[in-house]
Amino acid sequence: MNNRLDLTQVESLGDTLAADTEQQRRLSVRGTTGSLAKQYEAWRQQLLYARGELEALIDFSEDQHFDESPSELMTSVAAQVEVLRKSLLIHSQNAVRGELLRHGIKISLLGAPNAGKSSLLNRIVGREAAIVSDEAGTTRDIVEIGLDLGGYLCRFGDTAGLRRAIEADLGSGKSAEKINQIEQEGMRRAKARAEDSDLVVVVFSFEQTEDGRVCLNLDPEVCEMAERLKSEGKNGVVVVNKADLVHDGTSVVADALQHIKRRLPLVADESIHVLSCLDTDEARNALRSFLKGLVTEFEKLTAAILPELGIDGHNPDQSIWQESLGASERHRLLLDQCIEDLDHSMSEAQAQSKTTMDESEEADIVLAAEHLRAAADCLAKITGKGKSGDVEEVLGVVFEKFCVGK
Numbered sequence: 001m002n003n004r005l006d007l008t009q010v011e012s013l014g015d016t017l018a019a020d021t022e023q024q025r026r027l028s029v030r031g032t033t034g035s036l037a038k039q040y041e042a043w044r045q046q047l048l049y050a051r052g053e054l055e056a057l058i059d060f061s062e063d064q065h066f067d068e069s070p071s072e073l074m075t076s077v078a079a080q081v082e083v084l085r086k087s088l089l090i091h092s093q094n095a096v097r098g099e100l101l102r103h104g105i106k107i108s109l110l111g112a113p114n115a116g117k118s119s120l121l122n123r124i125v126g127r128e129a130a131i132v133s134d135e136a137g138t139t140r141d142i143v144e145i146g147l148d149l150g151g152y153l154c155r156f157g158d159t160a161g162l163r164r165a166i167e168a169d170l171g172s173g174k175s176a177e178k179i180n181q182i183e184q185e186g187m188r189r190a191k192a193r194a195e196d197s198d199l200v201v202v203v204f205s206f207e208q209t210e211d212g213r214v215c216l217n218l219d220p221e222v223c224e225m226a227e228r229l230k231s232e233g234k235n236g237v238v239v240v241n242k243a244d245l246v247h248d249g250t251s252v253v254a255d256a257l258q259h260i261k262r263r264l265p266l267v268a269d270e271s272i273h274v275l276s277c278l279d280t281d282e283a284r285n286a287l288r289s290f291l292k293g294l295v296t297e298f299e300k301l302t303a304a305i306l307p308e309l310g311i312d313g314h315n316p317d318q319s320i321w322q323e324s325l326g327a328s329e330r331h332r333l334l335l336d337q338c339i340e341d342l343d344h345s346m347s348e349a350q351a352q353s354k355t356t357m358d359e360s361e362e363a364d365i366v367l368a369a370e371h372l373r374a375a376a377d378c379l380a381k382i383t384g385k386g387k388s389g390d391v392e393e394v395l396g397v398v399f400e401k402f403c404v405g406k
Contacts, residue, residue: 005034006034006037006383006384007037007382007383007384008031008034008036008037008040008331008382008383008384009031009032009033009034009037011031011328011330012028012029012030012031012032012036012326013028013032015027015028015031015102015328016028016029016032020148020153021148021151021152021153022151023101023151023152023153023302024101024102024153027098027101027102027325027326028326030322030323030325030326031323031326031327033323035319035320035323036323036324036326036327036331037382037383039091039320039323039324040379040382040383041379041383043084043087043088043379044376044379044380046080046084047081047084047372047375047376047379048376049080050077050080050081050372051369051372051373051376053073053076053077054074054077054365054368054369054372055369057073057074057365074365074368077368078346081342081345081346081372082346084342085339085342085343085346086307087307088335088338088339088342089339090305090306090307090321090324091321091324091327091335092327092332092335092336092339093305094304094305094321094324094325094327095324095325095327095328095329095331095332095335096332097301097302097303097304097305097325098302098324098325098326098327098328099329099332100198100301100302101152101153101302101325102328103153104146104153104154104155105152105153105154105155105198105199105298105301105302106155106157106196106197106198106199107154107155107156107157107197107198107199107200107201107294108156108157108159108190108193108194108197108199108200108201109121109156109157109158109159109201109203110159110162110190110194110200110201110202110203110222110225110226111161111162111202111203111204111205111219111222111241112161112162112163112203112204112205112217112219112221112222113160113161113162113163114161114205115161115203115204115205115217115219115241116203116205116241116242116277117158117159117161117203118143118158119241119277120201120203120239120241120275120277121143121145121156121158122277123277123287124147124149124156124287124291125145125147125156140160140182140183140185140186141160141186141189142157142158142159142160142189142190142193143157143158144156144157145157145158149291149294149295149298150291150294150295150298152295152298152302154294154298157193157197159186159189159190159193159194160183160186160187160189160190161187161190162187162190162191162219162221162222162225163179163187163219163221164219164220164221191225194225194229194234195229195234197234198235198301199234199235199236199237199294199297199298199301200226200229200234200235200236200237201236201237201238201239201294202222202226202236202237202238202239202264203239203241204216204217204218204219204222204238204239204240204241204256204260205217205240205241205242206240206241206242206243206245206246206252206256207242207245208245214245214246214247214252215252216240216252216255216256216259216260218259218260218263223263223264226238226264226267227263227264227266230264230266230267231266235297235300235301236267236271237267237271237272237273237290237293237294237297238260238264238267238271238272238273239273239274239275239290240253240256240257240260240272240273240274240275241275241276241277242276242277243274243275243276243283243286244276244278244280244283253274256274257272257274260272270293271293271297273286273289273290273293274286275287275289275290302325304318304321304322304324304325305321306318306321307321330382331382334378334379334381334382335378335382337378338375338378338379339375341371341372341374341375341378342371342372342375344367344371345367345368345369345371345372345375346368348364348365348367348368348371
């Protein structure tokens with residue numbers, strides 16, 4: 001924009017104007033400083049330098065003497081590209097995390113029928129967003145609610161209860177309680193929503209038996225789904241609802257927590273919350289603790305990934321990777337294409353470094369250089385330059401390093 005703002009700054013300015021939450025505002029402000037564009041340009045210059053080395057090898061290897069052999073030069077270029085590739089990959093991963101801040105964290109409430117999922121959703125949002133009834137199976141489709149929670153945009157989804165058909169022995173034989181097609185479809189959608197979520201809230205509940213005892217209801221269908229999601233790396237927390245039914249001290253609660261830990265060993269202790277959806281002081285305190293726990297999970301989900309070591313072998317500059325959270329989906333797609341081009345270039349360079357030069361192998365070097373040009377072009381498109389480096393820039397690298405023509 002009149003050479004005052006690059007494309008990344010213009011995009012961030014638009015995000016700032018459209019921001020609804022504090023975290024969205026912070027994310028968009030990061031991009032308005034121009035630091036993202038400077039980082040992209042620095043990476044483009046690294047690729048330009050690596051490409052210049054290959055171009056020198058292609059055009060002047062027969063006329064000029066280089067300090068490095070062709071295979072050594074190719075090995076050096078491949079090493080440079082590999083370091084850059086790792087940085088781009090982390091940057092792309094952080095862009096995905098930034099998208100959670102920009103578009104909202106998707107959360108699913110998963111549990112058995114009548115576990116109190118809808119009541120919990122209503123308590124979280126502070127209004128009657130979902131229908132609540134003593135009759136099990138009230139929720140059949142997904143109820144989507146958007147909410148600003150602790151500065152984070154959240155998209156809660158109340159889902160249909162999961163259960164299995166129960167077989168009852170009637171004396172003359174077994175009769176199964178069938179699940180109708182509507183409920184089956186609701187359960188299918190509930191599982192699909194959970195698999196597509198960034199965070200899953202698994203809701204169990206205390207239930208009162210016919211003889212007046214209170215026990216924890218661990219529905220096997222819910223447990224199996226929770227186990228599968230956790231084993232796949234899905235983030236999740238556990239809620240034990242209807243704590244108001246417990247009147248005989250903490251032994252019932254302690255036993256319930258032990259049962260959950262045995263059934264779901266991958267769930268951390270701090271991720272299990274016991275609460276009630278009644279409007280009492282104790283219930284409100286428990287709900288606040290649960291919401292605070294959710295915000296902690298949000299912070300983990302959106303924290304920037306840091307490399308083990310910086311490019312120079314020292315501790316990485318955290319500010320660079322914090323800035324990468326502000327990369328948009330457009331940036332990420334171009335970064336992914338850039339990484340793919342680098343992979344192709346490295347495969348050509350590594351194969352060439354193991355051989356001597358001949359006509360067919362020279363063609364491989366040409367391909368490696370072309371892939372570097374395409375990769376640099378992706379970085380240039382992010383900032384709006386549209387060019388990966390003109391001929392003068394490439395020749396500048398050649399003359400600077402190899403003193404060609406002197």
